[in-house]
Amino acid sequence: MRRESKNNKLTRARDVLSSLEAEYPDARTELVYRNPFELLVATVLSAQATDRSVNLATPALFAAYPDAQAMSQATPEQIEPFIRTIGLYRAKAKNLARLAQLLVERHGGEVPDDFDAVVALPGAGRKTANVVLSNAFGRPAIAVDTHVGRLARRLAFSEHTNPDKVERDLEALFARERWVFLHHALILHGRRVCLARKPNCPGCVLEPLCPKVGVAS
Structure with missing residues (x-):
């Protein structure tokens, strides 16, 4: 498979972020806490x-x-x-x-x-x-859990399974001020649409931007 250029990947990352912002404008942790x-x-x-x-x-x-x-x-x-x-x-x-x-x-x-x-x-x-x-x-950070890692690989933003390496790959593609939102939006998308065993590709807003690499990952 032809390797994607860095510029193309950055452009695709920008478009993925825009789609996630439209789909999950209020994305945040679903854990309930007060402090x-x-x-x-x-x-x-x-x-x-x-x-x-x-x-x-x-x-x-x-x-x-x-x-x-x-x-x-x-x-x-x-x-x-x-x-x-x-x-x-x-x-x-x-x-x-x-x-x-x-x-x-x-x-x-x-x-x-x-x-x-x-x-x-x-x-x-x-x-x-x-x-x-x-x-x-309020510190910029991308926390890589199973959902974030899975989507990073499916979207061909990372080839790694090691969370630390996935984190570095995503940080290189997305603006620092959007890291926190990105983390939460990817988790929500992984839970609701891009499921581990049976991703709902026809109902996915990222489908036009997804190279469908490693769909079983």
Whole structure:
């Protein structure tokens, strides 16, 4: 297959962004939160779980443990009942208990506006840090989850499966000030239209711009 020129790819990326802006003008995270601490906890819980399952569990969790100070006093066994309906709940309960302790010990109970500091917390990787920093603090970032990675490959914006490499590929194609929107719009499109097993290509606004590379990816 002929390799696409950089200029053509940049033009196509611009057109994809315009289509996404028209289709999802209010794209944002579907996790429900009121402050950076709640967003951090919800994002940690969302790993290998649906946002819906997280949103159903967190109201009771946050009522019991409204901040890092309160959660730092809890044991994993005390946290578990609140998140039992979420996948990998035992491991996540351990992470949340220790995460809250470290927030208190290292950051005065506040979520730091610092990428490396967030990544250093239990259960929080690069994706979690990007989600928290972009949504809670307005930092430009593209958090690559399974949806973003899948669409990046199908749209031939990246050939990689490694999320860090996909992130760099997308950053090179899209304007920095639109990174946060792009992340949320791609997630919504991946959930609603460009499904993993059976993408709805006839109903896709990106269909004219999609080279349909790696549709099964």
